[in-house]
Amino acid sequence: MTLHAITVLGHDRPGIIAQSTAILGSLGLNLEDSTMTLLRGRFAMVLISEGAADTASIEAALAPLGSSGDLTVTVRELPDDQQTERRTTPWVLTVHGGDRPGIVSSVVAQVAAVGGNITDLTTRLSGELYLLVAEVDLPVDVDVDAVRAALNATADRLGVGATLSPVEADEL
Structure with missing residues (x-):
């Protein structure tokens, strides 16, 4: 199981969240953490997902989101480092x-x-x-x-x- 950071940035339109999370779900990825907002009228989303899919598979599956040129999608594997507990x-x-x-x-x-x-x-x-x-x-x-x-x-x-x-x- 690997962790991936996925970003989606660009022109806002209805359905971005539904489409992108459905794609990730179809790959068997679990959403571990997420934030989504509009910044000066632009859509911005960062997702941390965990699953067996590799970076290339995730990028290929999400490619249709950016095919019209209005969204930029990036996928990056995150290192499996242990977080130290701070008081x-x-x-x-x-x-x-x-x-x-x-x-x-x-x-x-x-x-x-x-x-x-x-x-x-x-x-x-x-x-x-x-x-x-x-x-x-x-x-x-x-x-x-x-x-x-x-x-x-x-x-x-x-x-x-x-x-x-x-x-x-x-x-x-």
């Missing part, structure tokens, strides 16, 4: 304010500086208002007040607001 606690980071270059890189650098890991990140631009929502895993022994202070200092420098909140168990 972390889940948090939600929100940032909002006027749009400007450097918001994402500056804010997530503060999380990385304390050994934190971004596990999900979404940004949206609505007119001049920029919104970032990130799920963050922080090491259990991190000084959360110091992280908040660093995030607030960065946010102040950027002219945006930032909030770091614990995730309640029922929110997962």
